[in-house]
Amino acid sequence: MDLKTKNTHEYLLWIATMAYGIHVMEEHAFNWVAWANSAGLPFGWPDFYITNTVVMILGISVSAVGWKAPIYALSLPGLMIVNALFFHIGISSVQGRLNPGCLSAMFLFLPLAWACFRGAHRDGVLNTKIIVLAILLGAAWQASPLIFSALAPMLSY
Numbered sequence: 001m002d003l004k005t006k007n008t009h010e011y012l013l014w015i016a017t018m019a020y021g022i023h024v025m026e027e028h029a030f031n032w033v034a035w036a037n038s039a040g041l042p043f044g045w046p047d048f049y050i051t052n053t054v055v056m057i058l059g060i061s062v063s064a065v066g067w068k069a070p071i072y073a074l075s076l077p078g079l080m081i082v083n084a085l086f087f088h089i090g091i092s093s094v095q096g097r098l099n100p101g102c103l104s105a106m107f108l109f110l111p112l113a114w115a116c117f118r119g120a121h122r123d124g125v126l127n128t129k130i131i132v133l134a135i136l137l138g139a140a141w142q143a144s145p146l147i148f149s150a151l152a153p154m155l156s157y
Contacts (some may be wrong), residue, residue, distance in 0.1 A: 007135035010066035018058030023104040024052045027153045039091070039099075042149060055079070058141065067125045071133045074120060074152045077113035078138025084109040089140070104130025133144055 027048070036043045080097045084105035092102050117134075118127040 006123070008067060008123045009116075010073070010123075012112065012116045012119045013063040013066060013073055014083045016080065016116055017056065017063050017113050018078070019104065020059050020074070020080070022054060023101055024056070024106060026104045027052075029146075032084040032100040035100050037097075037110040037146065037147065041146075043145070046150075047145065057139070067120065067123060070120055070125045070130050071137060074116060074134035075137035075141060076125075077116040078115040078135035080105075080109040080138070081135060082139045082142045084113075 033043060033045055033048055058079075059076050062073045066073050083101075088099060088102040088105035092098050117126065117131065120130070
């Protein structure tokens with residue numbers, strides 16, 4: 001498929017990026033850091049700001065790259081799926097209470113992630129390998145703050 005002459009659904013990546021910004025605002029408004037600390041996660045506001053700045057840069061980057069690198073491009077929707085299912089809906093189900101970010105995860109992340117993958121399929125750039133690798137890469141992005149936090153006592157000065 002010649003993406004230069006065809007209409008594509010890459011624009012959905014930009015909408016997903018904006019949705020992530022709304023998600024960050026929801027988490028901030030409902031005091032994600034206090035919730036995280038109550039759940040035993042050792043994060044403060046500087047961690048929150050740095051992590052979400054990096055995710056927003058990721059969103060801009062994947063939107064600019066688009067289907068030229070579909071695994072990379074779909075890693076943001078992959079991250080959104082992992083974040084929604086495991087870090088918001090899953091934990092909220094266990095705790096019996098919505099956590100900060102759960103509303104946007106349910107009502108923005110899941111539908112927009114689906115739309116991005118569906119758009120990639122309609123544009124002829126999606127296959128099973130790309131789906132799996134994009135979600136795995138998104139999971140790696142999602143896990144990176146936790147990994148860095150766990151490594152910090154051993155590696156930081």
